[in-house]
Amino acid sequence: MTIVIHHNEGCGTSRRVLGMIEAAGEKPVVINYLESGWTRAQLLGLFAAADITPRAALRTTHSPAEDLGLLDPAVSDAALLDAMVQHPVLVNRPIVCSPKGVRLCRPAELVQTLLGD
Known part of the structure; x- marks a missing residue:
């Protein structure tokens, strides 16, 4: 099974989800999105697959969201x-993609729905 995690190594939740994926015996593709960035099409596809809106995916703390007037x-x-x-x-x-679907895994335990047979 191929699993992709859009990961921020500085985030405790993201590190925890990565650890849970690896503990399940998976070797995920790790995308450090802070380095690679996003495209509009990529975000639209991820959000549609996860059935979330851009507003639901907006990080409101420890980000420039408030300063940019996005709240x-x-x-x-x-x-x-x-x-x-x-x-x-x-x-x-983190946003995790697997054959079982795509999820914004906050809290970390949500990744369990994407693992296993």
Whole structure:
């Protein structure tokens, strides 16, 4: 089974999810999205697969979201996506993709639904 984790090594939850995936015997593809960044199409695909909106995926703490005025509910999804492409840290993490689906794994235990047979 191929598992991909969009990972931030500086995030405790992301490190915990990676550890849970490895403890399940998987060798995931690890994408450090802070280095690689995001494309708009990539984010749209991930969010659609995870059935979440850009607003639901927005990291509101320890990010520039407030300074950029993104916490205002009137900010459109399109504007959020533009900001996420420009500032990858705005995307909450980790996002895990597996044959069982795609999830934003917060809390970390949500990754269990994507593991195993």
